[in-house]
Each structure stands twice: as C-alpha cells, then as structure tokens.
Amino acid sequence: MVRGAIVGLGNVALEGHLPGWMRRPDVAIVAATDVEPSRRAALQAQVPDARWYADTDDLLAHEALDFVDVCTPPSTHAPVATAALRSGVHVLCEKPLVISPDELPPLAQLADARGLVLHTVHNWHHAPIIKRATELIAERAIGDVRRVVWQTLRTKPAATRDGTHGNWRLDPARSGGGVLTDHGWHVFYVIRRWVGQTPTSVTARLETRRHTAWPVEDTAVVHLAFPHATAEIVLTWAADERANRAEIVGTAGRLELRDDTIVFVRDGREQQWPCPPALSNGSVHRDWFDPVIDQFLGEVTGAAKPDGNLAEAALCTTLENLARESSRRGGSSMSVPAAPTTAW
Secondary structure (H helix, E strand, O other): OEEEEEEOOOHHHHHHHHHHHHOOOOEEEEEEEOOOOOHHHHHHHHOOOOEEEOOHHHHHHHOOOOEEEEOOOHHHHHHHHHHHHHOOOEEEEOOOOOOOHHHHHHHHHHHHHHOOOEEEOOHHHHOHHHHHHHHHHHOOOOOOEEEEEEEEEOOOOOOOOOOOOOOHHHOHHHHOOOHHHHHHHHHHHHHHHHHOOOOOEEEEEEEOOOOOOOOOOOEEEEEEEOOOOEEEEEEEOOOOOOEEEEEEEEOOOEEEEEOOEEEEEEOOEEEEEEOOOOOOOOOOOHHHHHHHHHHHHHHHHOOOOOOOHHHHHHHHHHHHHHHHHHHHOOOOOEEOOOOHHHOO
16 A cells, blocks of 8 residues: 655645545555645545644654655745655656756755656646547658647636635746746647657747736737747736637648537548647646656656656746746747756
C-alpha cells in the first residue's frame, strides 16, 4: 500500500485528485492540510480516517509518507515540493510546477540526489480529443505538422473554493500570472508533442481587454516558431463564449479540434470522431487524472520509466517566462535556449 497526503484542498483536489486516489486499491490517503480549516470537513466526508494537520511542515514531521500531492496555488509549489523532497517523499504537483525558471533546477537536483520522483500533472495529454489527435499525428495521418492554431476561450477564470482568501488566480503574488499561467502551460506541452520539436523563438502580447481592474492579464496572444512549423495561440478570459478550438495543419492533411469533436481532412475528404467530454467542460477532469496517477506511481515503484514529464515542465516554464518578457518588450522575438530542458 502506497501512503500519500494531499497539500491543498481546493476544487481540483476535492473534485479531481481525491476521487482518483480513492479509486486505487493500492493507495491510501492518510493525511491532508490546507490554509482553510473549514475544508477539513470536506476531506473527512470522502476520507473519514485521514488525519488533518495545520500546515505542511507539521504533516511531514508526523507522517510516514511515500508521496505528497500538491494542489496549492502556484507560488507555493516550489517551497512545498522542496520540503517534501527534503523529507524523502515523492512529489506529484499540479501545474505550473514552478512560477520561475530559476526555481526548477534546485528542485530537479534535489529529487535526483534523493532518488525521488518529481512529477507535474500534465493531464491534458489524456483528454480524449487530445489523445486521438496525438495518435493521428504519430500515425502520420496528416504528414509533418507545419502549423498549429489554438484558442482557449473563457468568459472568466475558473472559480476557487469558497474561503476568505479570494480567487488566487487574480492575485499575481499567488498565481504567478493570469490566463497565460493558468492555460498556457497546458497548451505549450500539448503543442510541443504534436510538432515534435522544441520552439526556437517566442513572441507574445499580454493584455487586459475586458477585466481592466485585475492585476493580471486576461488575454495572451503567443506565437511560437519551430524549426519547421509555427503555432499561434490565443488564450483569454475576456471571450463571449466558453470553448476550445484547434487546427493542426500538416503536409498531407489537417485536423480540426472543435471542443468535443475531431475532424480529419485529407484529399478533399472529411471524417469526424466524437471525443467527449469537451475540453471546455469544466476545470476539473477526473478521468484525465487516472493516467497521471498510473505514470507517477509507476515511477515511484520502479514499474515505469520516466516519460519526459520534467523536461516538459522545464520547457513550459521557459516559454511562459519568455512570453512575458516578449510582451514587456512590446512583442519582441525572444530566442528559446538550445536546451531549456537540461538547464540543471
């Protein structure tokens, strides 16, 4: 039996992660902590025997754990993960793993030195429509990918659980940024896998188009240049609808992702596959978490080899940092380091 604890009991933990762990006969969630004491009742409604701790340090000091699942706001990810790794505990962490590229090398070095797994929840790889598109690309159904267009459209950010601290997504001190931080990370790792190359440059514009009182951006327009492809990304909390769309253009055809339907076009013929649920259907996706658990526990037990997750995380934080710098410079092109994934 693998023993774990959850740090942070917001919506994603209570509605996504915890149900996923509870489906596993080989895992016991034995403890949890959150800054909101009122969430203890929500924990015990699902796991009556789990012990509650006032803070992470107290939890790590008193529990014999195999792993912690970090579901706190982004600014706390690096310190919580560091404390867990120093305690000899494997770490699964919600995205973004870190909010600054400088935070990742010490974490990766610490995990490596202790022989521990440090893994980020890249669950969008397992969305049915993303998975099907990735399979078709791997089968060369559309030839070589040459262009990707992506849109994430929202009218507002995802809600956080009721409490006294407000929506952390709108507080740059806790979130690290606005829509680019919240959605860009997913888009970066998905497009990187589709194109099969590392971007060479980034240009971006970050704006507050509608929610002008917010201290974070509500819209991000990002362009990625690859050696043989391009990607145009629009992320916004200022749309009039909630939707996700993408087009992947290859040398022999194209794929269109229309929220819950994938369309394959080649040689003038069109084929469609329904791939529910829609990408825009809520912010918690329970079924997408199960394969993340499989990979993480596989690495913890030695049954699975690392799948490049940490390298993906390094690239994502690099791209976000460069996109922000590009916007500060008026949309200037920023070169991506030749090997951002091995900076440590």
